[in-house]
Amino acid sequence: MKQITSRDNPQFKQLKKLVEQPRARREQDRILLDGAHLIDAYVAEGGVPDLLIVADGACSEDAQHTLNANPAVEQLHLPPGLFAELSPVATPTGILALAVTPRLPVPAEPVFALLLEDIQDPGNLGAILRSAAAAGVDAVYLSAACADVWSAKVLRGGQGAHFLLPLLERADLCALATAFNGQVLATSPHGAALYTLDLRQPSAFLVGNEGKGLSPALMACASVKVSIPMPGRIESLNAAAATAICLFERVRQQAR
Known part of the structure; x- marks a missing residue:
């Protein structure tokens, strides 16, 4: 001692x-x-x-x-x-x-992926990683402008998710989205309703910055824009909440 x-x-x-x-x-x-x-x-x-x-x-x-x-x-x-x-x-x-720092190998061809563009709030990022680990996401890719994934606040928010998820930092998200062998879904306020889509196939979700959303360049790399139906009088959801809903809708469909 x-x-x-x-x-x-x-x-x-x-x-x-x-x-x-x-x-x-x-x-x-x-x-x-x-x-x-x-x-x-x-x-x-x-x-x-x-x-x-x-x-x-x-x-x-x-x-x-x-x-x-x-x-x-x-x-x-x-x-x-x-x-x-x-x-x-x-x-x-x-x-x-x-x-x-744990480094899990990133699979060459993931079938369930999450691409995060410029998520800057550490609490949001930690919560997103926690949901991704719980939903069984194969890999998470983070743009260079995301909050530092290994900061204390992100680690605390992740509650151990960092030790279960392959994480690739400073990733070229457009290149990854283009190369993904499956559908690439861009979260957007104006898109196809999440619950009408077939998510049982290989799927990669794109989630953008808390305020600005996805950049036009990354949006253009998507196969489809997807939105979460919101009958209430709230304009948008927190990025972490929206991500969890998307990921677990795929989990629900896979269980059918």
């Missing part, structure tokens, strides 16, 4: 870079997992953390269980004030893990 009490400590500075800088996460191929649930999900999929970071005197029961379940992993103890500088939440659970 190691103890750090100063924010000038080189190891603490390096950990803080991982929290704040996507470039540092890419260069080190490391992420910080916040909370017992995420750490346990990582371990359940075969991951072994490099380091467990513990808040002295502020470790929850779940966090203590995670510590006990990983006795061989080195521990770093921090005062609560320093720990709070690494945790993205207002009320930390008292445990973080430094871990290798």
